[in-house]
Amino acid sequence: MNKRIHLVGVLLLIVILSIETVSAQENPMNLGEFTEYLAAAGIDKDVTVDALSALLKDTENLNTALEFLLSQDAKWALLKDLHLRFKSFKAVEADSFSALGMSYCWSKDIKQTLLSNASTGMTGISLQAQAEGNIAFDDEINPVDFLESSLSFHFFRSHGGAISTDNETKTRLNELSFELAGITDQVQLDQSPLMQELLDIHFAHMTTQYYLDLSVHGNLESNQAFTEKNYVLGAQLGFDLKAWNPHSTLAEWNVFDWPFALVRWMTGMDAKPTPRGLSFPTVLCGLDYIEPDHDAFRAAVGDSSEYLRFNAETAFKTFVARTSGSTLFFEADLRYYRELGPSDVVKTADLEDYLYFTAALVSTKGFYTGYTHGRLPFDNHSDELYEVGFIFDF
Amino acid sequence: MAEWKRNNLACVTTWVTLRVLEQSSEVFNNSADVKMKDLTYWNTAASADMRKIQATTLAHQIDNIFMEMRGAIYEEGKEKEQIIGDILVVLTDAGKTMRDLAAVADANYLFWGELDDE
Numbered sequence: 297m298n299k300r301i302h303l304v305g306v307l308l309l310i311v312i313l314s315i316e317t318v319s320a321q322e323n324p325m326n327l328g329e330f331t332e333y334l335a336a337a338g339i340d341k342d343v344t345v346d347a348l349s350a351l352l353k354d355t356e357n358l359n360t361a362l363e364f365l366l367s368q369d370a371k372w373a374l375l376k377d378l379h380l381r382f383k384s385f386k387a388v389e390a391d392s393f394s395a396l397g398m399s400y401c402w403s404k405d406i407k408q409t410l411l412s413n414a415s416t417g418m419t420g421i422s423l424q425a426q427a428e429g430n431i432a433f434d435d436e437i438n439p440v441d442f443l444e445s446s447l448s449f450h451f452f453r454s455h456g457g458a459i460s461t462d463n464e465t466k467t468r469l470n471e472l473s474f475e476l477a478g479i480t481d482q483v484q485l486d487q488s489p490l491m492q493e494l495l496d497i498h499f500a501h502m503t504t505q506y507y508l509d510l511s512v513h514g515n516l517e518s519n520q521a522f523t524e525k526n527y528v529l530g531a532q533l534g535f536d537l538k539a540w541n542p543h544s545t546l547a548e549w550n551v552f553d554w555p556f557a558l559v560r561w562m563t564g565m566d567a568k569p570t571p572r573g574l575s576f577p578t579v580l581c582g583l584d585y586i587e588p589d590h591d592a593f594r595a596a597v598g599d600s601s602e603y604l605r606f607n608a609e610t611a612f613k614t615f616v617a618r619t620s621g622s623t624l625f626f627e628a629d630l631r632y633y634r635e636l637g638p639s640d641v642v643k644t645a646d647l648e649d650y651l652y653f654t655a656a657l658v659s660t661k662g663f664y665t666g667y668t669h670g671r672l673p674f675d676n677h678s679d680e681l682y683e684v685g686f687i688f689d690f
Numbered sequence: 691m692a693e694w695k696r697n698n699l700a701c702v703t704t705w706v707t708l709r710v711l712e713q714s715s716e717v718f719n720n721s722a723d724v725k726m727k728d729l730t731y732w733n734t735a736a737s738a739d740m741r742k743i744q745a746t747t748l749a750h751q752i753d754n755i756f757m758e759m760r761g762a763i764y765e766e767g768k769e770k771e772q773i774i775g776d777i778l779v780v781l782t783d784a785g786k787t788m789r790d791l792a793a794v795a796d797a798n799y800l801f802w803g804e805l806d807d808e
Contacts, residue, residue, distance in 0.1 A: 401738065403738075403742070403782060405775050405778075408771040408775065409771070410770060410771055413770060415758055416754065416758065418750070418770075420771070426738070428738055452746070454746075454747065454750040457750070457751045457754045457755070458751065458754040458755040458758045458759040459758055459759070460758045460759070461758070461759050461760075461761070463761070466759075466760060466761035466802045467802070467803075469706075469759070469760060469802075470699070470760075470801075470802060470803050472706075473702045473703060473705075473706045474696065474697070474702060476706065476718070477696040477701075477702045477705065477706075477718035478696055478718075479717060479718075480717055480719050481717070482715075482716075482717055485717050486715070494706065494710065495710060498710040498759070501758075501759050505747065505750070505751055507743065507746060507747040507750065509743055509746070532739070534739070534740075534743040536743050536744060536746075536747040538747060538751070540711065540751070572712065574711070574712055574730065578736075578740060578743055578744055580737075580739060580740055580743065609736070609737060609739075609740055611733050611735065611736035611737075611740045611744070612733075613730065613731075613732075613733045615712075615730070618715065621716075621720075623715065625730070627733045627734065627735050627736075628735060629733065629735035629736045629737070629740070631737070654735045655735070656734070656735060658734065660728045666735075
């Protein structure tokens with residue numbers, strides 16, 4: 297039954313996408329009229345249908361059509377915060393077949409109010425809704441079967457960063473910007489005295505910025521069939537620090553970036569070891585109250601009771617090297633989840649804590665090499681994964 | 691979609707701002723199609739919550755630089771909350787480009803040099 301509903305959904309979506317896309321041309325016509333039109337021109341209907349079918353099986357074509365639809369202002373304005381991507385899912389087994397699916401991410405600030413707004417600092421509150429996940433049209437083939445929807449209330453404060461300049465400086469910054477935009481050679485731009493003048497002015501007017509976000513949230517976590525669910529209530533604190541001026545004491549003492557500052561110096565990216573003030577790790581931590589509803593792992597060990605979980609995440613990204621037209625980054629993410637006061641059966645089954653670490657070297661030209669170790673909640677065992685490859689954008 | 695031209699203050703100011711914030715080092719002519727996922731703040735390994743925090747920090751700073759350092763004012767009828775929200779929509783979408791960010795800037799700010807009273 298579920299599969300039939302999924303199939304109808306796919307067909308409906310394809311028909312809508314096709315008709316809307318065709319209608320957008322100068323002479324609007326629906327799919328049937330389009331087929332008739334081609335038939336009158338001597339092209340067999342079966343050939344047209346086969347060609348269209350082949351086109352619509354390609355996820356890139358579907359994504360292009362989706363992007364076109366969601367970029368139209370009037371009819372789809374409500375969906376401007378929705379990011380959809382068609383995906384081709386494949387199960388781990390070597391002899392399995394692929395199935396079409398989608399990932400979705402929708403995030404909306406329902407209401408935001410500034411409580412104070414000074415020149416370099418602001419405080420506010422906001423109400424946000426968010427939903428993200430992966431849906432395979434055949435739910436038996438979904439290697440990332442996890443949906444999360446949340447409603448959250450935030451108190452935030454941003455302080456620091458750019459400070460006001462005088463009118464003469466504003467005019468000079470415009471002049472420099474236009475001059476620098478005209479330079480087409482990368483090396484010439486990087487070494488331009490005008491660029492140095494622009495950076496000097498900017499750094500003289502930049503202070504350290506911090507961003508603080510305190511939130512309470514209600515989440516629904518589930519698989520796509522909603523046969524396994526977690527109801528979550530929690531609070532979370534996020535902290536981000538940016539010492540935008542590289543000559544500031546804080547930037548110079550960013551110990552997390554020192555190893556990479558040495559690498560950049562040795563590879564010639566920097567003339568001297570220069571730790572970056574924008575590369576401080578960002579931190580998120582929180583406490584969740586979780587009420588499992590058919591959590592398979594917990595049910596299997598005989599404890600489906602609600603529990604408290606501490607969560608923490610820290611993320612880090614910095615430069616490693618730069619060549620003409622390409623930048624190599626190091627990025628890492630560490631997540632830790634720990635149940636507070638777990639039962640003996642949960643401890644015995646090793647479900648009380650989860651540690652997940654991933655690190656990668658990523659080039660803006662597509663090269664990627666990564667290492668991942670650990671597990672996330674809903675995983676019953678720890679994995680270790682090495683990845684090397686290229687990321688292509690078509 | 692904004693036309694990526696070196697005589698457009700929104701495009702040039704957006705490009706320079708991302709340059710001084712060390713988000714991108716490309717020359718202006720090659721920057722229109724630089725995607726958000728290729729900017730320094732975008733961490734592919736991080737969770738969506740984490741990326742949103744990092745994008746919000748950057749969104750506030752972009753607005754701060756436009757307003758304080760570059761002397762821009764908001765277009766009539768536009769408010770800070772809504773504008774930062776619009777910037778955030780671009781910054782949290784991996785596939786959006788610098789051209790998209792410049793379009794948001796063009797729609798929401800009157801830059802120094804575009805003002806009558808300069």
